[in-house]
Amino acid sequence: MDKTELQKLLPPKMWQLSMVIGLEDTLELINRYANQRLYIPTKNTGKFAFLSEDAQAKLRIRYGGTLIDVPQCKTLKNAIRDKEIKERRINGAIVVRLSHEYGVTRQWIHKIING
Secondary structure, X not given: OOHHHHHHOOOHHHHHHHHHHOHHHXXXXXXXXXXXXXXXXXXXXXXXXXXXXXXXXXXXXXXXXXXXXXXXXXXXXXXXXXHHHHHHHHOOOOXXXXXXXXXXXXXXXXXXXXX
16 A cells, blocks of 8 residues: 555545645654644644654644644554555464454454455
């Protein structure tokens, strides 16, 4: 799954954010703050030190002083998970182990692999 395909799975507000700070930094923000409302400070407070310096600056310039709601982005996360499962299965991972690691049933793993 390439960058464009991933961006298409983002909700509109997160897609807009990804156009400002980049997809990787947007995904990191989603992973850390899903289902939360975030205040974006106008000055560097270190709150977003996990983002690249460029992304932090762009985030402050575009969204500083505002609140943003970070959605769960379940469709995107599931697509990434499914891709990982398929790749790991191709590389010899056992279905039972995959089901335990990803917290889904064996039947669901088979559906992902065959779907």
